[in-house]
Amino acid sequence: MKLAVIGTGYVGLVAGVCFAEVGNEVLCVDVDEEKLARLRNGEVPIYEPGLDHLFARNLRENRLCFTNDLKQAVAHAEIIFLALPTPPAPDGSADLSFILGAAEEIGKLLEKYTVIVTKSTVPVGTADKVRDAILKNARCEFDVAAILSFCARARRSKISSSRSV
Numbered sequence: 001m002k003l004a005v006i007g008t009g010y011v012g013l014v015a016g017v018c019f020a021e022v023g024n025e026v027l028c029v030d031v032d033e034e035k036l037a038r039l040r041n042g043e044v045p046i047y048e049p050g051l052d053h054l055f056a057r058n059l060r061e062n063r064l065c066f067t068n069d070l071k072q073a074v075a076h077a078e079i080i081f082l083a084l085p086t087p088p089a090p091d092g093s094a095d096l097s098f099i100l101g102a103a104e105e106i107g108k109l110l111e112k113y114t115v116i117v118t119k120s121t122v123p124v125g126t127a128d129k130v131r132d133a134i135l136k137n138a139r140c141e142f143d144v145a146a147i148l149s150f151c152a153r154a155r156r157s158k159i160s161s162s163r164s165v
């Protein structure tokens, strides 16, 4: 499948590499030009056991690419994963501005049915906010899903989804 991962940090890069390793064509998006340059150069900017080996193979075999162009990523992807930061806001809640800002931009760019998945750590109910942010501008069908966790402890995780438009 053609996938995009928005936010190429610890979570987004590991997810993107693993998606590519199982055969998907993955376009990773970030706003950090320096990080993108290092990644395109074959440099893994984080430490995760075994990641460098998988990263190198999938970069070499063209299943893993990097861009700062959200429009290109939205055009490419059947599924878009949001792996953006959710830092604590002053009141202790999760700051969803990165997620909702990206969702609003994605809504403007959607031209075909796409599934948008939150991979970041977010409170219950965020999928509805993501859907509403996309809906502000969307002109085609989409679904929003939330992955609560990908890690080994996630055997009890559930995936929720809500059809929109």
Ligand SMILES: NC(=O)c1ccc[n+]([C@@H]2O[C@H](COP(=O)([O-])OP(=O)(O)OC[C@H]3O[C@@H](n4cnc5c(N)ncnc54)[C@H](O)[C@@H]3O)[C@@H](O)[C@H]2O)c1
Residues within 6 Å of the ligand: 006, 007, 008, 009, 010, 011, 012, 029, 030, 031, 032, 035, 083, 084, 085, 086, 098, 102, 119, 120, 121, 122
């Ligand atoms: N790091 C962990 O171990 C871990 C574990 C579980 C959950 N999480 C959650 O996953 C989410 C991401 O965490 P992380 O550690 O990967 O963050 P990170 O800071 O390592 O990476 C976030 C990336 O998003 C990029 N970014 C910011 N704004 C952007 C935009 N508008 N478009 C594209 N890219 C943008 C940043 O440049 C950065 O590279 C957070 O919700 C975090 O709480 C992290």
